[in-house]
Amino acid sequence: MRRYKTSYPISWRFMDVLEAAFALVLPRGGGRLTPYLLLTPAVLLVGTLAVGLLYIGDSSLRVLDRSTFLFSDYWTLENYQRAFSESFTATIIWRSLVGAVIVTAVTLLLAFPYAYVMVRTSSALLRKFLLVALFLPFFIGQVVRAYGWLIILGNQGIVNDALALVGVEPLRLLFNYPAVLFGLVQYMLPFGVLMLAPALTAIPEDIEAAATSLGANWVRALFHVVLPMARPGLIGAGVVVLTLSLTDFAMPAILGGGSQDFVANAIYDQFFRTSDQGFGASLTLILIAVGSMTVGLIFAVFGAGTLALGANRK
Amino acid sequence: MNFERKLNRRSLLKASAAVGATGLASVSMPSVLRAAEPDKPSELIIRAWGGPWVEALKNGVSDPFTEKTGIRIIHDLTEDNEIQPKVWAAVAQNRTPPIHINWDTTTNATKSALRGVCEDLSDLSNLSGTTDLAKPVGVDGYPIVNTYGYVYVLAYRPEAFPDGPPKSYHDLLDPKFKGRIAFYNDGIGFHFPAQVAGGGALEDIPGNMDACWEFVEKIKAQNPLLGEDPDFVTWFQRGEIDAACTISTNALGAKRSGVDIAWTVPEEGAKFDTDGLWIPKGHSESDLYWAREYINSALTQANQQVWLDGLGLPGVVPGLTPPEGLAGDPSYPTKPEDFERLIRISGQIQVENESEWFSKFKQIMQG
Structure with missing residues (x-):
């Protein structure tokens, strides 16, 4: 029988070598440790984050003495009292949260058809084009993209130049809340599509065909078959986009014109502008709490979606 | 409250005379100094603002310093606000700070001075030829040397x-x-x-x-x-x-x-307001010596003239010629009435x- 090159792929050989090396390192019967060893990277990652959070928690309980610029050697809730008493804190939390929800909704609305066409199209050329268009922005950083919008939407930008051709006076398209949300949606769209595409790929085309053959038009098939089956992907994409938007710094800083700060901008100001790391740390923990509670609420109402990784998906 | 609506500057004549004396001294000092000079580091790292700011510093202070001492100057363009916690952490942990000299706003630098992370610069020889503007207000001594106003x-x-x-x-x-x-x-x-x-x-x-x-x-x-x-x-x-x-x-x-x-x-x-230069604590004796020499060189009339021509700002050494078009400009105060x-x-x-x-x-x- 002819032996094909692919009958024992090189990746399997590589795994054999790894397995042999593993057997050398671990004593006989140590296989029971394997799952725990595989967990090590995750434990290290989460552990590092946890230690960082402990430090931030500690900082948040120390108040800055502005005559020495040293932090108190005792714990106090003063930073939290200040955060909850200043109306500015509520303003930026509300602005960040509402912004994140709007960005998530609009992103999912745009990402779904994009991902659907990318997954379902029979044209290889179109699929490649959509993939390239999806990945291209990843090679351009968020800050560069934001500056790109400054050029396009500025008073002397391309859009206003085009409007001038039809006699419209220059419009202030930048440095306001909609501009920040617009920039965020453009930034988040690839994340949304990437999270949705696997969920849509997992829906067999036959099911859609079955719905159509049973008399459903494409709208009914979409709402009664595709969307419910894509829900895990929508939830996963929604959570990722929501958390990234909630904690974003660059878009509010660049497209907001200094008047549309999110919580991350206020944290930056405290850490680096007023040197009050204690107050900055308290805002950090408040942001983490707001984000965690929001995600927890989503999980409680809708389930964890694709983020459940196969277990307990609703 | 320490409020100074009218800036009280040292007499120009007095300072000019001092500058002249310092200038003469600096010409004749090198041979004396060389005997006591500690080893030269290969480079000094100066935090600076980018664009025209760093260009002006390079032309006015860094290049002449390298030419005179052979020490390479590296300009670190990390924002002043962002370098501050790194410097503070390094000093608190007895590590060598990431920069030798911080070109900083005086307000920001005052925080570092109050925290006690700045080396004392009171005995820089060229300070005697500067105006009152060089002295930071509200702190003891010279943990910071102001180098110009704006x-x-x-x-x-x-x-x-x-x-x-x-x-x-x-x-x-x-x-x-x-x-x-x-x-x-x-x-x-x-x-x-x-x-x-x-x-x-x-x-x-x-x-x-x-x-x-x-x-x-x-x-x-x-x-x-x-x-x-x-x-x-x-x-x-x-x-x-x-x-x-x-x-x-x-x-x-x-x-x-x-x-x-x-x-x-x-x-x-x-x-x-003013900007200034300061040295974080934690450097070796030799690095500290040469960092101080760098700041001292930033206070000479020749170097201030080139540096501040680039910035269009009034310096702390009397006798500087305003850049073209800025003589008598409200942004370039030099006389008491300008203030x-x-x-x-x-x-x-x-x-x-x-x-x-x-x-x-x-x-x-x-x-």
């Missing part, structure tokens, strides 16, 4: 003010400037003139700044843009704004790039209160 001017596009320069910040309340004026996003440079514009007294700072906040509320209704140094130049270049409260260097930068722009000190006055309309508040008062001022300004502007 004014937060009211910059404007003459085209937008056909009847002449704006005389007051109240002129910006004209509805035609809605969305066409700009300030720093934390209000820096504007708090003190706003206190006057709102009918308050500078002597009430920091105790009672209600007048300031009332005027900021009025300005907010004009929907101003809020940004940082590079934004002002960009906004003027792109025609986004007609007027801004900004450091004169930014206005000069926009003008040098071809934008039709002018600036003035309005009747409320303008904030005058009469400038507002200078001690660094200590600023660092103790700026967090509240910034928060209040943002609360109003973003509320």
Whole structure:
């Protein structure tokens, strides 16, 4: 029988070598440790984050003495009292949260058809084009993209130049809340599509065909078959986009014109502008709490979606 | 309260004489110094602002220093605010700080001085030839050496003010400037003139700044843009704004790039502040020696002339020639009467209160 090159792929050989090396390192019967060893990277990652959070928690309980610029050697809730008493804190939390929800909704609305066409199209050329268009922005950083919008939407930008051709006076398209949300949606769209595409790929085309053959038009098939089956992907994409938007710094800083700060901008100001790391740390923990509670609420109402990784998906 | 509405500068003649003496001394000193010179490091790292700022420092101070000593100068362009926690952490942990010298705003540097992370620079030989401006206000000795002053001017596009320069910040309340004026996003440079514009007294700072906040509320209704140094130049270049409260260097930068722009000190006055150089603690004796020599060289008349020509700012050494077009300019104060309309508040008062001022300004502007 002819032996094909692919009958024992090189990746399997590589795994054999790894397995042999593993057997050398671990004593006989140590296989029971394997799952725990595989967990090590995750434990290290989460552990590092946890230690960082402990430090931030500690900082948040120390108040800055502005005559020495040293932090108190005792714990106090003063930073939290200040955060909850200043109306500015509520303003930026509300602005960040509402912004994140709007960005998530609009992103999912745009990402779904994009991902659907990318997954379902029979044209290889179109699929490649959509993939390239999806990945291209990843090679351009968020800050560069934001500056790109400054050029396009500025008073002397391309859009206003085009409007001038039809006699419209220059419009202030930048440095306001909609501009920040617009920039965020453009930034988040690839994340949304990437999270949705696997969920849509997992829906067999036959099911859609079955719905159509049973008399459903494409709208009914979409709402009664595709969307419910894509829900895990929508939830996963929604959570990722929501958390990234909630904690974003660059878009509010660049497209907001200094008047549309999110919580991350206020944290930056405290850490680096007023040197009050204690107050900055308290805002950090408040942001983490707001984000965690929001995600927890989503999980409680809708389930964890694709983020459940196969277990307990609703 | 340590308030200095009228800046009291040392007599120019006295300082000029001192500069002359120092200059002579520095010419004849090297052979004496060389005997006591510690080993030279291969390089010194100076934190600096980018663009025209670092170019000016390079031409005026760093290149001459390298030429004289052979020590390479590396300019670290990390923002002053962002290097600060790294330096503080290094000093607290007895590590070598990431930079040898910090080119910093005096207000920011004062925080480091109050925290005790700055080396004392009181015995720099060239300090004797400087004006009072070199001395930081509100701290003991010279943990920082101020190297020049700057004014937060009211910059404007003459085209937008056909009847002449704006005389007051109240002129910006004209509805035609809605969305066409700009300030720093934390209000820096504007708090003190706003206190006057709102009918308050500078002597009430920091105790009672209600007048300031009332005027900021009025300005907010004009929907101003809020940004940082590079934004002002960009906004003027792109025609986004007609007027801004900004450091004169930014206005000069926009003008040098071809934008039709002018600036003035309005009747409320303008904030005058300084930048300086300081050395974080934790360096070896030899590195410290050469870092001090670098700062000392930044205080010579020749180096100040080149450095500050690039920035268009008045230095701390008497006898400097103003750059072309800046003689007698309100952004280039040199004589005591030039300072009469400038507002200078001690660094200590600023660092103790700026967090509240910034928060209040943002609360109003973003509320």
